[in-house]
Amino acid sequence: MPNSNSLKQKTMKGLFWSFMDLLAKGGMQIIIQVILARILLPEHFGLIGMVIVFIALSNLLVDSGFSRALIRDENTTQEDYSTVFYFNLFVSLLVYVLLFLCAESISLFFGEPQLILIIRVLSFVIIINSLAIIQRIKLVKNIDFKTITLTSVVAVIISGIITITMAVLGFGVWSLVVNMVSMQVIQTVLLWYYNKWIPSLVFSSNSLKKFFGFGSKLLVSDLIDTLYNNLFYIIIGRVYTKTQLGYYTNAVKFRDFAALSISNTVERVAYPVLSSIQNDEDRLKAAFKKVIKTSAFINFPLMVGLATIATPLFSIVLGEKWLPAVIYFQLLCIAGMLYPTHITNLSILQVKGRSDLFLLMEVIKKVNLTVLIILSLYLKLGIIGLISATLLNTFISLFVNTYFSGKEISYSTKEQIKDLFPTFALSIVMGIIVFTVGSLLPFNHYMNLTIQIILGVSFYMIICKLMKNEELKTVYSILIGLLLKVKLTLNKGVSIEADALVDERSTENKRQKVG
Secondary structure: OOOHHHHHHHHHHHHHHHHHHHHHHHHHHHHHHHHHHHHOOHHHHHHHHHHHHHHHHHHHHHHOOHHHHHHHOOOOOHHHHHHHHHHHHHHHHHHHHHHHHHHHHHHHHHOOOOHHHHHHHHOHHHHHHHOOHHHHHHHHHOOOHHHHHHHHHHHHHHHHHHHHHHHHOOOOHHHHHHHHHHHHHHHHHHHHHHHOOOOOOOOOHHHHHHHHHHHHHHHHHHHHHHHHHOHHHHHHHHHOOHHHHHHHHHHHHHHHHHHHHHHHHHHHHHHHHHHHOOOOHHHHHHHHHHHHHHHHHHHHHHHHHHHHOHHHHHHHHOOHHHHHHHHHHHHHHHHHHHHHHHHHHHHHHHHOOOHHHHHHHHHHHHHHHHHHHHHHHHOOOHHHHHHHHHHHHHHHHHHHHHHHHHHHHOOOHHHHHHHHHHHHHHHHHHHHHHHHHHHHOOOOHHHHHHHHHHHHHHHHHHHHHHOOOHHHHHHHHHHHHHHHHHHHHHHHOOOHHHHHHHHHHHHHHHHHHHO
């Protein structure tokens, strides 16, 4: 078991590079997406939205739940890695052939002939991704997010340049297809170049069985979760127009840039760190509690804030043609408030090896969502009704997730809600004030947006300061550490000595506060 200082250094290093990934990769993706949204039409994004679910499900089948099983395992051998690598590659080839053959049927289902070739080309991503799974797993296990971040950023920049060029030249939806394929190709090549891991010519059925019990349940759970998360693409694409699907697709994408960036950062760092202390109940509970409170402190006001400024934001950034997507975006942001909380609770079950409970929870939540979706379709509530069903299910799921995970670490639903409620309430109050002021301001979108952002941030920070909020202190401490690491990285590069200096600076800050 890692000692406290070593774990702290690894965690800070992981947070640093995940934060850099959020700023660099996420920032570049937003810029590229904004440029594409201004050049392309909503229907182009709608066509991609029709095939997203098939690519997402295929990637899960290829992984088969083995990634998290390998990350959790403390004694993984070269034989284990090699076996899983060949298994992933074999499954990816089978899935590609299946999608190739089914492309025409999928096209007929949506009534879009263009989808046949789009699916057959885009499906190459599945094979390419299978080649990078083990490379990424080894980096995550070592909490080496520096390499992951660097490869991601380079891939985003190069593929973005290619995509924008194609969009300007009039390639339409094919610029989006090439973006997805080229990004995965570049990142996979870079991961192989930097990681230097090579599979051995060995395949062990024992290794496969070793991880199958844990991974298979996660696979079924992930398939259910991904299918339902992407189900609206299928429903909207089949029942409504591709233009409406385009509005929904980009509303989801821009919400996810914020919500999932934070959620994925939390999960990427928290899961391997929590796994490393899985046998120390007290440390595990304390670390878990700190993670969900800190992530909520950041994500709650961010999601509420984005919902309140959506109209001027979309008008300025994307243009007037995307304003019909505002209401979708607002509802999706409210639903995204709890994403980091959900992910961290689910991570605890994986850390504890309770993939059986993980699967049971997904079944319960999806049955509930199915009822809500059927109800919204029966009442003909439209796309707004479908998204509202997701919003309601997100809050219901909080009770399901916290109940099962809470039993594993003696941190009940009541305790979690009690810890999260002050931040939730403050964020809602902040959102009401910002939205009300924005609706009364007589200025243009640029001025309104500026005033709303300043007002929202100032109000939230001042109230947190007055309440002596512990998460504010935690975030401040993390930011100080991150800024120091940025400075050290620019001057000397990331090193063990840099980690020691970060830890020393954080300790000194705490001494000053105590004094």
